[in-house]
Amino acid sequence: MLGGYVISVLAAGWITLSLAFVSLILAVVIGIAAALARLSRSRALRVTATLYTSVVRGIPDLVMMLLVFYSVPALLSQAAQDWGYDVYIEFSPFGAGAATLGLIFGAYMAETFRGALMNIPKGQLEAAEAYGLGRFRIFWRILLPQMMRLALPGFTNNWLVLAKATALVSLLGLQDVMFRAKGAAEATAKPFTFYLLAGGFYLAITAISLFILSRAAKRYELGEKELAR
Amino acid sequence: MSWDIIVENLGFYAQGAKLTVILTVASLAISFVLAMPLALGRNSHNPFLRNAIALYTLVFRGTPLLVQLFLIYYGLAQFDLVRESLLWPWLSSALVCVILTFVLNTTAYTTEIFAGSLRHLPVGEIEAARAYGMSPFTRARRILLPAMLTRSLTLYGNETVMMLHATSLASTVTLLEVTGVARNIALNYYIMFEPYVTAAAIYLVLTLVLVLLFQFAQHRWAGYLQARL
Numbered sequence: 001m002l003g004g005y006v007i008s009v010l011a012a013g014w015i016t017l018s019l020a021f022v023s024l025i026l027a028v029v030i031g032i033a034a035a036l037a038r039l040s041r042s043r044a045l046r047v048t049a050t051l052y053t054s055v056v057r058g059i060p061d062l063v064m065m066l067l068v069f070y071s072v073p074a075l076l077s078q079a080a081q082d083w084g085y086d087v088y089i090e091f092s093p094f095g096a097g098a099a100t101l102g103l104i105f106g107a108y109m110a111e112t113f114r115g116a117l118m119n120i121p122k123g124q125l126e127a128a129e130a131y132g133l134g135r136f137r138i139f140w141r142i143l144l145p146q147m148m149r150l151a152l153p154g155f156t157n158n159w160l161v162l163a164k165a166t167a168l169v170s171l172l173g174l175q176d177v178m179f180r181a182k183g184a185a186e187a188t189a190k191p192f193t194f195y196l197l198a199g200g201f202y203l204a205i206t207a208i209s210l211f212i213l214s215r216a217a218k219r220y221e222l223g224e225k226e227l228a229r
Numbered sequence: 230m231s232w233d234i235i236v237e238n239l240g241f242y243a244q245g246a247k248l249t250v251i252l253t254v255a256s257l258a259i260s261f262v263l264a265m266p267l268a269l270g271r272n273s274h275n276p277f278l279r280n281a282i283a284l285y286t287l288v289f290r291g292t293p294l295l296v297q298l299f300l301i302y303y304g305l306a307q308f309d310l311v312r313e314s315l316l317w318p319w320l321s322s323a324l325v326c327v328i329l330t331f332v333l334n335t336t337a338y339t340t341e342i343f344a345g346s347l348r349h350l351p352v353g354e355i356e357a358a359r360a361y362g363m364s365p366f367t368r369a370r371r372i373l374l375p376a377m378l379t380r381s382l383t384l385y386g387n388e389t390v391m392m393l394h395a396t397s398l399a400s401t402v403t404l405l406e407v408t409g410v411a412r413n414i415a416l417n418y419y420i421m422f423e424p425y426v427t428a429a430a431i432y433l434v435l436t437l438v439l440v441l442l443f444q445f446a447q448h449r450w451a452g453y454l455q456a457r458l
Binding site: 055057058059060061062063064066067070071073074075078160164165167168170171178181182185189190191192193195196198199202203206207 | 287288290292293294295296297299300303304306307308390393394395396397398400401408411412415420421425426428429433436437
């Protein structure tokens with residue numbers, strides 16, 4: 001009898017994982033954009049990006065999630081009614097969760113990427129410019145490959161925190177591992193067993209990620225190690 | 230906009246902020262005391278002690294705080310042994326469970342931060358202490374711990390901000406800290422925008438205070454590390 005509940009909890013793993021991956025892609029895109037904005041020549045871009053990263057990092061994940069899930073639709077509905085449209089706007093838990101996590105971890109990624117970009121020797125940029133490479137090509141062929149290596153430790157850390165933060169979206173009603181574990185805990189009166197199962201699931205994600213990403217780190221460091229010797 | 234409702238309920242927000250600060254300070258104070266010996270043990274020569282502490286930090290850093298909180302608050306009731314024990318009056322209280330979970334969680338992170346800076350201490354400092362004939366206890370008290378703490382300040386500052394933000398999860402087990410108050414007001418008055426924005430603003434201010442405190446601490450105690458650069 002418990003077996004059915006165990007399967008239903010673990011089957012929700014793909015929802016947790018797809019939420020985590022969608023959020024990660026959003027976070028990386030926002031993070032790169034914000035990191036480039038913070039290092040750009042335009043003052044307006046720099047100030048906007050700095051404001052974004054510091055405000056987002058000053059608000060708890062849960063409050064941010066409630067803001068995106070409840071406050072933003074309420075504001076939009078209000079605005080729509082003021083304009084004379086009778087619509088009620090609502091976000092799906094998955095959409096709101098992915099948007100929030102993308103927004104939050106975009107700010108953390110921005111800091112990681114900015115640190116990595118600043119550690120790339122300036123001479124390389126000058127050399128690339130001297131070769132007449134365009135701005136996009138400089139980013140794609142000079143900055144990005146090195147940024148991947150330099151940002152990997154911070155990226156690993158952000159990903160691990162993000163994967164765990166997806167559990168919060170269960171509070172908005174998304175049927176992820178945590179939500180199903182809560183359901184199973186209440187139905188069977190065995191809360192410890194099922195929360196332990198959920199904990200084991202997240203621990204497995206952490207362990208597998210650490211294994212894969214430490215191998216990736218070794219791969220990216222191949223050339224570096226030889227030079228340093 | 231109904232900001233007048235927020236103004237009417239400012240007293241509740243003040244009480245919520247008080248509880249948020251109490252939860253943060255209590256968890257941080259207890260975990261600070263626990264993390265110092267654990268960090269020394271994490272780097273000890275005894276493999277049993279070292280690995281036991283490493284397992285503890287892996288489990289608590291590898292699972293979501295929400296899972297840990299539910300495991301302790303809802304999960305422990307599954308066992309008759311716990312329910313019949315003398316500790317039950319404490320373990321059935323949300324406040325005790327919340328602080329217990331927060332302490333277990335933040336101690337794991339703090340231990341790793343402290344142990345990390347301990348590993349990066351200059352070997353010469355420890356050798357010099359030995360050459361002076363200091364006992365292991367004196368060495369820890371006068372050399373290792375002060376050097377470890379000053380080097381950890383930046384990362385520990387981040388951890389305290391994380392802890393402040395993590396207290397928002399206490400609202401999921403009925404505690405009325407800032408997030409809990411915001412949720413109550415949102416549900417009572419059926420306004421979705423103003424309560425959460427107010428909560429976010431309160432967290433932003435508290436975060437700013439923490440950041441400024443740590444900048445001051447950095448200046449006061451870790452200045453000698455920067456002078457060298």
